[in-house]
Every structure is written in C-alpha cells, then in structure tokens.
Amino acid sequence: MKLLPIPANGETPIRVLTIAGTDSGGGAGIQADTRTMALCGVHALVAVAAVTVQNSVGVSGFHEIPPRVVADQVRSVAGDIGVGAAKTGMLASTAIIEAVAEVCREVGIGRDGAVPLVVDPVAASMHGDPLLHEEALDAVRHTLIPLATVVTPNLDEVRLITGIDVTDDASARRAAEALHALGPKWVIVKGGHLRSSRYSTDLLFDGDRFLEYPAPRIETGNDHGGGDTLAASIACALAHGYPVPEAVEFGKEWTRRCLEAAYDLGAGHGPVSPFWRLNQS
Numbered sequence: 649m650k651l652l653p654i655p656a657n658g659e660t661p662i663r664v665l666t667i668a669g670t671d672s673g674g675g676a677g678i679q680a681d682t683r684t685m686a687l688c689g690v691h692a693l694v695a696v697a698a699v700t701v702q703n704s705v706g707v708s709g710f711h712e713i714p715p716r717v718v719a720d721q722v723r724s725v726a727g728d729i730g731v732g733a734a735k736t737g738m739l740a741s742t743a744i745i746e747a748v749a750e751v752c753r754e755v756g757i758g759r760d761g762a763v764p765l766v767v768d769p770v771a772a773s774m775h776g777d778p779l780l781h782e783e784a785l786d787a788v789r790h791t792l793i794p795l796a797t798v799v800t801p802n803l804d805e806v807r808l809i810t811g812i813d814v815t816d817d818a819s820a821r822r823a824a825e826a827l828h829a830l831g832p833k834w835v836i837v838k839g840g841h842l843r844s845s846r847y848s849t850d851l852l853f854d855g856d857r858f859l860e861y862p863a864p865r866i867e868t869g870n871d872h873g874g875g876d877t878l879a880a881s882i883a884c885a886l887a888h889g890y891p892v893p894e895a896v897e898f899g900k901e902w903t904r905r906c907l908e909a910a911y912d913l914g915a916g917h918g919p920v921s922p923f924w925r926l927n928q929s
Contacts, residue, residue: 649901651928652888654689661691662887663729665757666880667722667748668737668770669698669710669779671873675919676773677737680873681880684902687925688884693729695721697748698740700779704872704914707777712740715747722748726755732887735766735879736792738779745787749795758795759833764886767796767832768879771805774872774917785809794831798892800879801827802838817851824853834892838875852896859893861900870910870918877920878903 655661664685671677678694685692697718701709725731734757739745757763769788771780780788789809793799803814810826812819820837827835839849849862881902885895906920913919 649898649905651925652688652690652884652898661689662732662884663693663725664690664880664883664887665693665695665722665725665731665734666737666883667695667697667718667734667739668768668876669700669740670696671700671702673703673872673914675704675913675917676873676876680876680919681735681737684877684880684906684922685884687922688881688902690732690884690887693725693731695725695748697744698738698779700738702773702777704916704918706775706916707773707779710738710740710779712744715741715743718744719747719751722751722757723755726757731755731757731763733764733766733883735768735883737768737876737879738770739792740779740784741781742784742787745784745792749791752795759797759831764797764883765795766879766883766886767792767799768875769793769799769801769805769809770875771808789830793827796832796834797886798834798836798882798896799827799832800836800838800875800882802875806837817849820851821853821858824851824858828853828855834896836896838878850896850900852893854892859896861897863900863904866904866907868907868910870912870920871907872913872917872919874903874907874920877906877922 666681682692882899909921909924
C-alpha cells in the first residue's frame with residue numbers, strides 16, 4: 649500500500665481532529681484514533697466527549713463531558729491550530745450530538761464545509777455494552793449523519809439506525825441506500841461483523857454508485873478498536889486530499905494490516921495495532 653508521508657523533523661504536520669470518548673484500556677476510542685493518526689504522520693487534535701471505564705473485557709461505566717465543553721474544545725483548536733479533517737466516535741447523548749453538530753457547522757467541518765468529516769456512529773462497544781443513550785438514536789439519524797462526508801457504521805449500528813439486518817450483498821445495498829437517504833455524502837456498510845462470510849467486504853455508496861472493498865477475513869479475537877482505526881485512517885487520508893473512494897481504500901488496507909498486527913492484552917479482546925508502520929521504511 650502507499651503510505652501517508654511522515655513529516656520531516658520540525659515540519660508542522662497535517663492536523664486531524666477526533667471528537668470521541670476515551671478508553672481507559674487504551675484499545676479503542678480516542679486512544680485508538682490518536683495511535684493511528686500519529687503513525688499516519690498527522691498531528692492529532694482531541695475533543696473529549698466522554699470518559700469510559702473499560703478494559704479488555706468490557707465497559708463498566710462512562711461519564712459524559714458537558715456539551716458546552718465538548719463544543720468549546722472543537723472551537724478552540726479549529727480557531728487556533730486549524731483542522732484538515734475530523735472524525736466522531738462515541739458522543740453518548742442527544743445534547744452532545746447537537747452541540748457537536750452546531751460547532752462543526754460554525755467552524756466549517758462537515759459535508760457542506762471545507763473540512764471533511766467521518767462519522768463513526770458509535771452506539772455500543774464490541775462487547776455489547778451501551779455507549780449511546782437509546783433516545784439519542786434519533787439525533788444520530790437526523791442531526792449527526794446528515795453532517796457526514798462519510799459515515800462508517802458497523803452492522804449492529806446499521807440495524808439500530810435503519811432497522812435493516814444485513815445478511816448478504818442485497819441487504820447491504822438496501823442498508824446503504826437507507827443510510828444515504830439520511831443525508832451524508834457517502835456511506836460505508838462494513839462487512840467485518842458478517843462472520844458467516846470468508847471475506848470482509850465493505851460497501852461504499854454515494855447515492856449513485858456502489859464500490860466494493862473486499863479482503864480475506866482475518867480470524868482473530870484481537871479486534872478491539874477496529875472501527876475507530878478505520879474511521880481515523882480514512883480521516884487522515886481525506887486530510888491529505890484523497891478523494892473519498894481512495895481514502896476508503898487506504899483505510900481498509902491500513903485496518904487490515906492493523907488486524908494482522910493485533911496483540912493479546914488482558915483477559916479479553918486485544919487491540920488492533922498500527923505499530924507495524926514502525927517496521928516500514
């Protein structure tokens with residue numbers, strides 16, 4: 649794969665913003681985002697939306713940051729440092745989603761602004777622990793997703809948002825159409841959770857054409873943070889000026905390599921790992 653360039657010593661990198669929750673176990677959330685961003689050679693900016701209490705086994709609780717504070721973090725870094733692309737992760741509540749949407753429009757982040765936005769509509773952890781209040785799903789559908797340059801739900805999130813249970817290519821296409829009708833520029837329906845298939849095929853849709861990104865399934869229990877890593881790597885490529893289809897191709901291959909390099913951690917699921925980049929010339 650063609651890697652994104654590492655800036656020279658003293659050179660200011662491209663900046664990418666993550667608006668998401670923390671992971672005290674370091675496997676997903678903001679920690680996964682910033683690992684990928686650093687190893688993609690970009691400077692990570694952070695707006696913390698929630699603090700989770702979790703480890704490799706599961707999430708035992710979370711604390712929401714006040715919506716005004718979340719928005720002020722975005723406003724502060726966008727005004728001073730500048731943002732080349734942004735992504736969202738765990739936003740937890742309707743109030744936080746609404747605050748993030750408002751400040752993104754204010755500073756030009758999103759599908760109609762100068763700064764592309766990748767929306768990862770996080771609703772639950774990989775263990776099934778809720779990371780989004782149930783009543784906030786309407787805000788995801790009608791406030792957050794319409795802001796997206798690209799939206800990247802997994803199959804559980806697709807079902808929650810659209811009511812469509814993806815089991816094959818035809819239902820994946822129906823789901824992509826239903827998601828696109830909510831207003832984003834591009835939709836990815838990820839195939840990683842379709843365990844019955846030998847391939848993990850992600851489907852990209854812009855309202856007109858479907859593009860498929862197949863890859864052989866990697867059998868591993870260490871896949872914590874895979875969705876965050878995909879969304880973060882797509883955002884890095886978009887910040888470098890990649891068109892969306894090429895950015896998704898980069899993110900897909902980046903995440904595949906991170907799955908191959910995943911490691912054991914704790915008693916549960918270990919994280920995908922971008923450390924393979926350190927061994928590349």
